[in-house]
Amino acid sequence: MANLKRQSHSAYYTNKFIIQEILDVLPNFDKKTISIIEPSVGAGNFLPFIFRKYADKLINLTVIDIDPDILELLKLLYDNNLPSNVSIEYIHSDYMTFEHKKVDLIIGNPPFLKLSSKDSAAYRKQNYNDESTNLAEFILEKAVKSADYVSMILPKNILNTPEYHKTREFLENYDIYNILDFGEKGFKGVLVETINLAIKTFGARTKNILVKSLPRNLIVNQRKDYIFDKNLPYWVIYRNDDFDKVY
Template sequence: MVIKLIHYTPNTIVSIIKKHAPKKYKSILEPSVGDGSLLAPFSKNKNHKDITVTTYDIDGSALSLMKKKYKSSFKKIISNHCDFIKHHNKRNKYDLIIMNPPFSAKYNNWIKYNNERCPIEMAFLKICLTLIKPNGVIIGVFPKSIISGGTNSSISLRYKLLNEFDLKYVYELNNFEFPSIESQFYVVIIKKTSPINKTELRKNNLKLQIKKGHLLSNQFRLDYSFYKSLDLYQKLYTVDFLKHSRLSEFCEVFRGALPPPYPKKGVFHSTDFKNLNAKEEERNISTLKVNVKKIHFGDIVIKRVSRDCISSITIYPYFDMPTPTDCILVIRIKNNLLSPEQLLFTLRTYYSCNEGGFLLQKGTGANFLSIKSLRNIKLPINLHILYSRIFNNYVNSLNENRTEESNMIENNLREYLFIVVSTDNVYLDRDIIDIPLPSS
């Protein structure tokens, strides 16, 4: 599915565009103009009568509305009713490029550009990098594929931005900045001048200056929340008495191997999590005879692809050994180092939260978890011992299906740990945590 954002431009984006537009410019390119919402901040510029605007769009009616809307706002509007990627003019260069291109929400909608498949938004940006004048500015609205995508094409594009341009700012927008679109979006400010050694990442009134070396060690990711979460967890990993180990050292992690179309019986799919509280005798059990790994009683199961897969971590509580689909990740404890409840307590307390999602989840549309990132997470294998009273309350809430209570226990302990490390307190007093219970 290719999505085109044709909604009004939120005030947040308008203010960013105004702030970073060059002081002097005579030519603007908008390669997917729609109704022209991104042009609004420039139509009121005191020199707007000196500006020539070149626009492209495949929607002729939107182009007509745009020209009518801005007919007296600029010196000249050149509108091209065609596909920008196929028919852009390679000879023309521009002082300012503003863009909010369509984006490919799924891999099936990627396009072929320069002999490789890539998201359509990436093709738009690659072309615009060739059309900007020296000292010109590109201001673009992009999804996560550009900012944190893990494909070779995404990583190489970010490398190019950092090494051939001055990638000045990346603004992380709040969720639902575009009300009807759930995906995370960013506003990127690129200037065609010599590159510098750092980029500033911003969110609301917060900012981080990240040096190129730090970006290099993280695949040149450009998302503020990732680095903020990474810093938080790295501090947590250094707390001496929390005995951290990589998950792969004491657990096997694998992805279900059953591809679609999925059988109706004998499998465990992402839609089956809601049925995990049913009693064993109430379930319609059927075993699928295929030669792939099964889910065992006590395994940890996670949705691989979901809106919030990091919050789906749970224990598989039955003995029927279903076949996991390719949308399921399974964690199996080795050598009984921990019980399923101990691992669940530690996993969910550490990572079933916004910070864990920013650190581990990827994806442009739906989020997903990779086996590699899951295997490499660190966990304190003694957390249930340090906070034994809290852990015992947690197990009781699990056994009695008091989900609200178990979630509250996780949240309160996590919040306490995060506050302590963020304030550089060197000791965590396990006795001062009071876990309030939900009101009945």
Template sequence: MSKKSGSYYTPRSLATFMVQYLSGDLYSSKKRLDILEPSCGDGVFLSAIHEELSELFYKVDAIDLDLAAVEKAHALNLPNDYNIFHADYLEWSIKSDKCYDLIIGNPPYISKKLLSQKQKESCRKAHDKTQGFGSEVNNIWTSFLSDAIYRVAEKGIIAFVLPAEILKVKFGERIQKTLLNYFERIEIFTFSSNVFPNIEQDTIILFLYKAHESEGLYFTTISSSSCLINRKFKLKRKRSLEKQKLKWSAYPLLEYQITHAHKVKKLIPQIIDYCETIPGIVTAANSYFIASQSTVDEYDLTLLSQPIVQKGIYVNGCVKLSKSKMGKLIEDGKPAFFLDLSKSDPSNPKHNEYLKSGVEQKIPERYKCTLRENWYEVPGAWIAEGFFFKRCHDYPKLIYNEASALVTDASYRIKMKEGFDIKSLIFSFYNSMTLAFAEIQGRYYGGGVLELTPSEFKSLPIPYIEITDELFDEFVIQFHNKKSIEDILKFNDEILLKDGLNMPLSEIMSFKQVRNTLLQRRLNISKSQFT
């Protein structure tokens, strides 16, 4: 395995399963097959093809950039029907318009920041081949998929091991819609745990059929490698996801849950109806512009400093950032002061010393700093009455800003519309329906971190009700003393959903199940299949 090259070699048992699984479709074609393996590595898929499709007449083209891996593939002594090339596939593919009946493999996984400029350009050219992929390249695997779509035959099949981010992240949504436009049948095999230890990425198996007698979008979740080997799985069609009402990350939900969720959402106002959301401060260098009390004292920066909350972890377990809570962060030595260096005094040697230290750290050379008239003047330093942290673990954090602190762009600042108040919004936010939609609409990353983009947060349905300051104060204490978020949801569901929306208990329980199902999948703690 090499993170720099993006090579995560496929377990032999997984490659064998994929070829075996497709063998029925391939044998029924009754013609010579052209097969492509665009990232062959040491030849695990080639060996599987040789062993499982021995009675078929086919030709194989296999390519890999890693010379050592290609030499291992050559050492397999495969028949002359196997053409193994040492090349950069994306460059090799530019010279070829050949179509293939089967394109199979495990494309490399290299994030945009690790790609050379030349690689980025090759990726963009590959994206241009398939309408709907767009010009933005986030990872090299999307380019391999786009090229495969371009060159798969009229009745061909693509079978790829891909990172599960295709189900989770924002650019994955664009790809999902594209696949639905190009293929009659899509099958996605997900894993409830790390079934194959030597694949570090959370992965899926994706089967794409240009033509199939049973069309549709199908999912199954595999709990162990034996489920694949013994074919102990069941594919279930997700018609609601085919209609693009939800991202595919909602696949663990039952059809009636998806249908019910969208029916309800159409009837409930959204967060955007009550407030505006604006990203927090972008400093371009938090470690420099956000300081602890000791740094403020050392450089005489008190008159330049304002309280700031940099990370959601600093406000865990509360719905109010009180003055005492902010004071505790400062007392504990957290970086809790934003430095407004536009107010620095040129006659103060300590101010000049701090500015000089920024130059020595090359802060002025950072991209966002170069866009400013003066590199040390950070725009947008205004205080919001509340803020929402875009990333969370167990549940989202919507906070009342009693301490009048600033926030970084880890948060969205909340500005209430006329006639509504922040305390009521926060109280109304914590219910099973809204948190279920946070799981439905958000995306998740390594370690199970949930993220909501501004549009995803603003479109969350919320059963807003006006509450008194006294009730909010009680809520703050209740939230602080809770054993788990379930304590809060049980109390608020009664007020917001049962009484406020007149929602039947069965529907409330359905939203609880939706949230728990997606939460367990996100945190990867489920021990059972969602099939």
């Protein structure tokens, strides 16, 4: 039953080792109380990591999912086993239609689900990228407009395919400070290349970005104007002198 639901919602369970990689690049907050949303909570794999990361904070956490059974399972897991500094609100909803105040952090692994033109029409009306039909892209844009920080697992082709050209334009208005490249290691039993984008949505933008590849065991500190070069049709996160010789 769980596998059938996972397939129908295009939701896949995140490997724990990559969650730790994501947690390592999340922001540290100076304030005592923080608000966090997980817009497609699924199995709740992020939750214990969030509890540990922000153990010294009062956490107001909102978890959202379209599957009520998932939320009931999470309640059974956490209602009597919750750290004293954490409060959780469980929301049975489509995140795209859920209204909320701006929060400190939105984190998650949204479904990589292609919608029909008809089903995606309402989402595209409120989107900068009005050409995409991917639910993950819609959730990303809404999250960026709704939080100070966003950390989201996404299909890697968001970096380079024509469908996401407008998404890349949209994101360049914000401070993408970290890209984690998981290759095909992101999900158990699923051969899809994924990345995680960490984004700050306020204040001045940094000139550099840290790119880490788990498959290559590589960390590169790149200039944003170099890898997001507007003369190129896509982002080249591993751009180097060898690429430039060919280009």
